[in-house]
Amino acid sequence: MTGENKQQNSGLLGWALFVVGFAGALFVGWIVFPQLLYSTKYQPINYNHAIHQEEAGMSCEDCHFFREDGTYAGKPKLAACAECHSEPQGETEDEAKLVSEYVEPEKEIPWISYSRQPDNVFFSHAAHVKMAEMDCTDCHRDVEGQTKAPPVKINRLTGYPNEVMKMYVCEDCHAQENVSNACDVCHK
Amino acid sequence: MSGNKSGKLSYGMVIDVDKCTGCMTCAVACQQENNVPFREDETNKVRSITWLEVFYLDNGKSYPDHRKAYLPRPCLQCDADPYPPCTFVCPVNATQRDEETGLVSHIPVRCIGCRYCISACSYHARYFNWWDPKWPKPMEEMLTPEVSTRMRGVVEKCTFCVHRLQLAKDKAFAEGRRELDDGEYVPACVEACPAKAMVFGNLSDSHSEVAKLAKSPKAFRLLERLGTKPKVIYLSGQEWIHKLADNVI
Amino acid sequence: MDSALIPEGVRRCSFKAFCLWLLVIFAVIGWGVLGGFLVLWKGLNVTGLNDYFGFGLYITADLAVIALGAGAFFTGFLTYVIGKKELKDIINLAVVVGFICYTGAQLVLLLEIGQPIRGWFSFWHPNVHSMLTEVIFCITCYTIVLTIEFLPLILENRQLDKVPEFHFFSHNLHEIMVVFAATGTFLSFFHQGSLGGLYGVMFARPFAFREGFFIWPWTFFLFVASAIASGPALTILVTMMVQGITRKKLVRREAISLLAKVTGYLLAFYMLVKILDTWWWATHTAPNMGVSFSEFFQAPYGLWLLFAEIVVCGIIPAIIFLTPKARADDVLLIVACVLDCAGIVINRFVFTVQNLALPVMPFDRLEIYVPTWQEWAPTLALIAYGALIVSLSYRYLPVFPRERELNPID
Amino acid sequence: MKLDRRAFVKLIAGGVGGTLLSPLPWKMADDTAIWSQNWFWRPSPERGGATTVNTVCQLCPGGCGIRVRLIEDKNAVRIDGNPSHPVNQGGICPLGASGLQYLYGPSRIETPLKQTGQRGDVTTLKPISWDEALEILATKLRGMRQKARGLVCVSGKRQGTVSELFARFLRAYGSPNYMLMPAAADAESLGMLFSQGQSRLPGYDLENAKMIVSFGSSYIEGWGTPARMLLAFGNWRKNAESDQVKIVQVETRGSLSGSKADDWVAVAPGTEAAFALGLAQVIISEGRYDRAFVNQYSHGFDEFRRLLQRNYTPEKVTAITEVPKEKITALAREFAQAKPAVALSGWGQGRMQGSIYDFLAVQSLNALVGSLHKPGGVTRTPSVPLAPWPEVVLDAMSLEGEKEPRLDGASEFQPPLPANLFYNFVKNVNEGKPYRAQMLWVYEANPAHDLADVKPFIEALSKIETVVSFSSFMDETTQLADLVLPGPTYLERLEDVATPPGLQYAVFGLSKPVLMPRFAAIHPGDILIQLAKSLGGGVASSFPWSDYETALKERVQGLAERGSGRVADEPGVEPWKGGQGNTLASNYDSFDDLWEKLGEHGCWFDTSAAMPSWDSAFKTPSGKFEFYSQKMRQIGIRGNDLTYLPHFEQVEPAGDPNEYPLLLMPYETLIITNGPLANSPFMTKMLFDFELKGDDCFVEINGKTAADLGLKEGDRVALQTERGSLEARVHLTGAARPDVVFIPTGLGHSGFDSYIRGKGVNANAILVAQQEKVTGLATWWGTRVKIYKV
Incomplete structure (x- = not known):
């Protein structure tokens, strides 16, 4: 190999390496990193939204309702489940677990919340649902017809599930809708 | 009115110093409401967190002409133009004056603990967490969920119980109302005051009790000459108390 | 042992003696690190700070060293922008001192804030209205500039210079140093001014507050003036100290005298402006806020501080600097430099501590601030850190370009 | 092929470029920002639905209406005043507002305790089961039934059915020694008797x-009902x-009331x-x-x-x-x-x-x-028309007890002088006359700290074989007890609250458990009923109820039968308005209705019998x-x-004026609680640093007196009286009369928790109480003292 060739080759090789580094970093950044960032947790019981809606004929508000003082109750308490599930309603393993591990010993089910905001955040469901007339699915996953409770992806760094809304999302929407973005509108 | 942006809401407080009996209930109610931490020894007053501090005043005379009074001091929620002294200086936007309500907020999780705001406030209304707050085990159960607990190394201060405004709004929204009625939002100190020496409301509403009281000839503000424009207005019929409120040469 | 690292053609003390010297320095630094560690581990409760004194020794030290670090930008400005070539003798040292001051300040600042791991929030969530944001941005940028300015000097080390890339790089850096000098001047000029603003904007604190014209441009230029009137004094002082310790003449006396003369003019100008500022403040600003001048000075923060700052550490050194005979005298020159530097420290102390100690509400009381050893130790370690960098630089880098010429071996 | 430096640099450059174009650095920065805001050891308050429950405060006799805010019905997170309650109308006092610090306080006693070592050694107070505790007590009571008079009960509660049950138990058991913690009410009821013929307040x-x-009444500092x-x-x-x-x-004193x-x-000391x-x-x-x-x-x-x-x-x-x-x-x-x-x-x-x-x-x-x-x-103060319980069944042994003189000698007067001569009692126990006190019950009282001139009482305790405390907190008296039977706190128990002192209309409050008892505490009323049953005889017959609730309901029947007054269910009622004619219509129609509404709102009040007619007044x-x-x-x-005739008798303060040239006067404030409880951390926090600094409390002294004595602000001094000496610091103030030293009461606890223990000194330790010759009632407004720098 002549010196010139060597030079050329090494130049090409250099650029190739640049591309390798570039592509590798993109791969790590876009594909590997998100995998590494989250751990997966499973709900204590696989809740079947579809069956409650379709077969039990329940509406969303039966479980996800506003309290009298305007605060939002979120997930139902065990007492609500126990109304129907005092004994297993079917053959599934989850059903048996529900009754034996939670309903009978009167232990609240430790549901993992997909989108619960941290302590220092006040989120008014009333403001968004009643006033701004937003749909639940504007922020939350659509659970209609869902037969399986999806696993919860938890950010290893922050400790929050990936569906928890970030502040910039709130800010952007507030700015867009011309709603106050003052800190104390949401923080406490 | 100050040149900064003010909405039709301007929450303020009137404290009648003559009615105040110095019972400290306001301060205790505040600590309970806002999860204010406490330590075994709180006698170093320059390191003790009391969102609502009660100052001791006396007329400087001796027996039997001696008279004293107590002056409760929440955060005065200054309206100064264009910014309150404290929010102006914060490098990280952890404290801010809400232009719609006039409330001065402080977000401890954003705070980096530089204490510039503490230095800027002439009323000592801001407090630094010199220690990690700790509650003896069972006492964690009495913490109010509406107010997040703080951590070592951040500043905190009275927010006029802004979480109560959030809750009141929640209730109003759920009932389909956008506006709050008078008295729906009241800070814990005002609610607790047994002598009803504290009145809270919207200073921009000329019909509100606070707005009327604020115009009383007995009304004064602390350090009026500094131009901080506090939204906490004091009342007293006593000259010596007025004299202690502001530096006048 | 380390002779391979020492620049060619100069004489240095024995490695043993140098190690002994470093040992002393490391002892102080170790003590400072321990103090700093305690602050980070246990929190700021180990300091003498409290809710009255949100700022204390750390901030005083920070402000003082940043002001004193102005020697770097100003000497650079004189050398490269104005073209005072004589000052090339001293410019390297000025840059080293500036680098020490700015990096040291940042380290202390890390201890000073309650949440060091959130310190970077001022970049992530900046409040553009805050003077502190401005200061933090400028200091960070200027630290980078100073590092870049320091870099070619480091690369001129005998061993490093052998690496062709380094040689090439440092050579090129030298070529464009004027750009960095200008950038540094610009940045430093602005943040020295905004440092003054840091206090001037605290309108609820009558001691520091100035009104209207006296905020802008007055306070701004006042603080710039105070920095450039004292920074070069530190540069001179360090030079004289290095010369004294090494018992060598490293810089031509003309260079020192020239810098001293310029410092003298600047100090005189600063004093004039400062006195005017004090007079207006005492007779107009303060009374408008309901405070009398005498109320500002309560024991132990008495009028002696003002006297010390203006007369002892201001007018006297200015006279020495401006009197050709006096500034030609080494002892008098050192005295003047020490006084000048002390003056700036007093000034920053007064704005930091006395400002906060004074009761603003009439029923409030005067509090006294006593720093704990956990505050003193890192502060002194900051000085030791300076000594370390200067020592290492002097030993291994060609800091004084005329050293060989002035101290020929044999 | 060799990877040279240049190539490596290119690889890195590519990597950096790619990374910057990926979400990695930005997401990392953002998540790090959130991470840096999370402090895992920081408590995260329980979230959930909030409810508010009305009840009545029992931290002092004031009986204010309170609202307790609960999260998920189990975490109490706030107490504030109930706006519908006529007495406090939504207001509250610092003690009441910090009530949760008692409920969740670290000094709460979780189980019954038995002293297994030396009395007073807290480390040997060992937990025992409730069965064992009640058995120990029952056995002892059975054993001393022949000398039933040896049982003494000190109650800090002057009114209410639980106190009545204690008094009833003693009577049925055969002891005349039901004592009350001394108070102005002792003089007031006697004075009312002497001037108006009725022992009322x-x-x-x-x-x-x-x-x-x-x-001399601290009208805004705790006199009467504070709120x-x-x-x-x-x-x-x-x-x-x-x-x-x-x-x-x-x-x-230049008090806040002044x-x-x-x-x-x-006025000159003691000359009101x-x-x-x-x-x-x-x-x-x-x-x-x-x-x-x-x-x-x-x-x-x-x-x-x-x-x-x-x-x-x-x-x-x-x-x-x-x-x-x-x-x-x-x-x-x-x-x-x-x-x-x-x-x-x-x-x-x-x-x-x-x-x-x-x-x-x-x-x-x-x-x-x-x-x-x-x-x-x-x-x-009007009486509340509660139905009486059936008469106490007196058996042979209790009839014997009826004839015994009281230990305080009050029965030396012609009956029915309802005097409560506590200081005679202390004196007599110490002297062992006229007979020995064998067992002491302490209920809602902390005499070992709270009693003025406390030293003789502590001495008297050592003469008593068994001390039983019913306290929920480790107070000073409980520390000295042999057996501790911790009751539930006021937020966990059912109890009536009588008309507070100084009120002009009738009030009946009902406190109810707003949350499950945190510990296995048994209500003192239930303890008494169980004890009585296990003792048998007349004692058992005198306690025919299955539990305290039944006993209480029996009395409340009387209210329902009377049919007057109303349950306080709306805010803004000002019962004092309109005077005599202001009879508010009743708002309940049966006992069950009344009981339910009482539970919901916490208070019944009646303005109809506010002022007696002239023919029934005297x-x-x-x-x-x-x-x-x-x-x-x-x-x-x-x-x-x-x-x-009403006249003024100059009480010479105890102590030789030559040896003790100054006068020591105790004072009380609302922010330092007196009585069975010690300050909550929230209250102590609010003390000024010229009231408490570190562990030192301050005495107030006039600047002139201080100058005479060579004392400066903050100097540590010893205060010495005939009883002993204490150390405190001096606070110079124009509020103090020259030559008088003012000392706050309520500090200096050795019991309770680390938030109050050891703070300040207990003024009661050096005060000397003096008894009025005619009545035997005690005063302690002043004691001669000398002070010197230490």
């Missing part, structure tokens, strides 16, 4: 008064300038009564008294007038009180003119028994201006108000004319 219609003269007094004060100050209620504070009054009359008599003298000699009342409804006016003329002319009163006579005259005229005007008595917070004559002097002043049983004046021999007390004579108290 005065009720003040303060809300309607135009002028108030307080004789009610603070509310009343706010209302007095609400009026327009022209219509202001005038408040005069007659007191030696500063907040329109006028502070700084003389000042009252001086006012009376001016009013009579100038003919400004209420002739209609005096002529029709009073007895002994002439004797009273002659006494005043002789001994209490302005000149003479000036000599005693050191108040200029012009001031006496002017104030007397004003007091007679301002109708209605009322004079308050009861020193400080009303914890001192005081002198019967002091009470009579002030009450006579009220009578003179016609403020007795009139709106804006003083009447008597049960004296003369049927009138007696300036000259024939009732005393009738009871069998012997003496000269002066004995039966």
Whole structure:
């Protein structure tokens, strides 16, 4: 190999390496990193939204309702489940677990919340649902017809599930809708 | 009115110093409401967190002409133009004056603990967490969920119980109302005051009790000459108390 | 042992003696690190700070060293922008001192804030209205500039210079140093001014507050003036100290005298402006806020501080600097430099501590601030850190370009 | 092929470029920002639905209506005033507002404890089961039944069904020794008996008064019912300038009550009564008294007038009180003119028994201006029409006990003198006469700390074999107990709360458990019922109920039967308005309805019986108000004319003036709690640093006196009296009278938790109580002291 060739080759090789580094970093950044960032947790019981809606004929508000003082109750308490599930309603393993591990010993089910905001955040469901007339699915996953409770992806760094809304999302929407973005509108 | 942006809401407080009996209930109610931490020894007053501090005043005379009074001091929620002294200086936007309500907020999780705001406030209304707050085990159960607990190394201060405004709004929204009625939002100190020496409301509403009281000839503000424009207005019929409120040469 | 690292053609003390010297320095630094560690581990409760004194020794030290670090930008400005070539003798040292001051300040600042791991929030969530944001941005940028300015000097080390890339790089850096000098001047000029603003904007604190014209441009230029009137004094002082310790003449006396003369003019100008500022403040600003001048000075923060700052550490050194005979005298020159530097420290102390100690509400009381050893130790370690960098630089880098010429071996 | 430096740099450059174009750095920065805001050891308060439950506060006898805010029905997170409650109308006091710090307090006792080692050693107080604890107690009681008189009960609660059950138990068991913690009420009930013929407590219609003269009463610092007094004060100050209620504070110390009054009359120590008599003298000699009342409804006016003329002319009163006579005259005229005007008595917070004559002097002043049983004046606290329980079944042994003298010797007087001579009791136990005290029960009281002149009491404890504490907290008395039976706190138990002291209308409060008891505590009422059953005989028959709730309901039946009054279910009711005719319609129709509503709202009140009619007002021999007390004579108290007339007796403070040149006076404030509890952390936090600094408390002293003694602000001094010495720091203040040292009470705890333990000193340790010759009631307003720098 002549010196010139060597030079050329090494130049090409250099650029190739640049591309390798570039592509590798993109791969790590876009594909590997998100995998590494989250751990997966499973709900204590696989809740079947579809069956409650379709077969039990329940509406969303039966479980996800506003309290009298305007605060939002979120997930139902065990007492609500126990109304129907005092004994297993079917053959599934989850059903048996529900009754034996939670309903009978009167232990609240430790549901993992997909989108619960941290302590220092006040989120008014009333403001968004009643006033701004937003749909639940504007922020939350659509659970209609869902037969399986999806696993919860938890950010290893922050400790929050990936569906928890970030502040910039709130800010952007507030700015867009011309709603106050003052800190104390949401923080406490 | 100050040149900064003010909405039709301007929450303020009137404290009648003559009615105040110095019972400290306001301060205790505040600590309970806002999860204010406490330590075994709180006698170093320059390191003790009391969102609502009660100052001791006396007329400087001796027996039997001696008279004293107590002056409760929440955060005065200054309206100064264009910014309150404290929010102006914060490098990280952890404290801010809400232009719609006039409330001065402080977000401890954003705070980096530089204490510039503490230095800027002439009323000592801001407090630094010199220690990690700790509650003896069972006492964690009495913490109010509406107010997040703080951590070592951040500043905190009275927010006029802004979480109560959030809750009141929640209730109003759920009932389909956008506006709050008078008295729906009241800070814990005002609610607790047994002598009803504290009145809270919207200073921009000329019909509100606070707005009327604020115009009383007995009304004064602390350090009026500094131009901080506090939204906490004091009342007293006593000259010596007025004299202690502001530096006048 | 380390002779391979020492620049060619100069004489240095024995490695043993140098190690002994470093040992002393490391002892102080170790003590400072321990103090700093305690602050980070246990929190700021180990300091003498409290809710009255949100700022204390750390901030005083920070402000003082940043002001004193102005020697770097100003000497650079004189050398490269104005073209005072004589000052090339001293410019390297000025840059080293500036680098020490700015990096040291940042380290202390890390201890000073309650949440060091959130310190970077001022970049992530900046409040553009805050003077502190401005200061933090400028200091960070200027630290980078100073590092870049320091870099070619480091690369001129005998061993490093052998690496062709380094040689090439440092050579090129030298070529464009004027750009960095200008950038540094610009940045430093602005943040020295905004440092003054840091206090001037605290309108609820009558001691520091100035009104209207006296905020802008007055306070701004006042603080710039105070920095450039004292920074070069530190540069001179360090030079004289290095010369004294090494018992060598490293810089031509003309260079020192020239810098001293310029410092003298600047100090005189600063004093004039400062006195005017004090007079207006005492007779107009303060009374408008309901405070009398005498109320500002309560024991132990008495009028002696003002006297010390203006007369002892201001007018006297200015006279020495401006009197050709006096500034030609080494002892008098050192005295003047020490006084000048002390003056700036007093000034920053007064704005930091006395400002906060004074009761603003009439029923409030005067509090006294006593720093704990956990505050003193890192502060002194900051000085030791300076000594370390200067020592290492002097030993291994060609800091004084005329050293060989002035101290020929044999 | 070699990877040279250049190539490597390119690889890195590519990597950096790619990374910057990926979300990695930005997401990392953002998540790091969030991570840096999370502090995992920071408590995260329980979230969930909030409810508010009404109940009644029992931290002091005030019985304010409170609302407890609960999260998920289990975490109590706030206590505030119930706006519907007539007494406090939504207000609350610092003690009440910090109530959760008692519920969740670290000094709560979780199980019954038994002293297994030396008494007083807390480390050997070992947990035992409830069964074992009750068995120990029952066995002991069975064993000493023959000498039932040896059982003594000290209750800190003067009213309410639980206290009544204790009294009932003692009676059924056969012991006459049911004692109460001493208080001004002891003198008040005697004074009411002597002047009006009925042992009732005065009720003040303060809300309607135009002028108030307080004789040493800390009217805004804990006298009466704190929240009610603070509310009343706010209302007095609400009026327009022209219509202001005038408040005069007659007191030696420049207290907050004095500063907040329109006028502070700084009398010489202990001479408030003389000042009252001086006012009376001016009013009579100038003919400004209420002739209609005096002529029709009073007895002994002439004797009273002659006494005043002789001994209490302005000149003479000036000599005693050191108040200029012009001031006496002017104030007397004003007091007679301002109708209605009322004079308050009861020193400080009303914890001192005081002198019967002091009470009579002030009450006579009220009578003179016609403020007795009139709106804006003083009447008597109405009784609540509770149904009586069945009579106590007395068996042979309890009949034996009936005949025994009480340990305090109160029965040496002709019955029915309902005196509570606690200091006689302490003295007699120490002297072992007339018989030995074997077992002491302590309920809702902490005498080992709270009793003024506490040392003789502690000594007396060592003479008693068994001490049983019913406290929920590790207080000083409980530390000295042999057996501890911790009750549930007020937020976890059912209990009635009687009409608070000083109120002019009837109130019946019902506190109920707002949350599950945190520990396995048994209600003292239930303990008594169980104990009685296990003792059998008359004792068991006297406690026929299955549990306390049944016993309580039986009494509340009486309210339902009466059918008057109403449950406080709406805010804004001002029961004092409209005077006599203000009878509010009742809002319940049956017992069940009443019980349910009481549970929901916490309070029943009745304004219909606010003022007695003139023919039922006085049960004296003369049927009138007696300036000259024939009732005393009738009871069998012997003496000269002066004995039966209100007069001023100078009490010489204990101690030799040469050795102890200064006077030590205790004072009480609202922010340092007295009584069975110690300060909550929230309250202690609010003390100024000239009240408490580190572990040192401060005594107030005048600058001049300090200069004489060479003392500076903050100097540490020893305070020495005949009883002993304490160390404190001095605070120089113009509020202190020269030559008097003022010391706060309520500090210096050795029990409770680390938030209060060891802070300050207990003033009670060096005070000397002195007993009135005629009644045996004790005063301790002043003790001679010497102080010196240490």
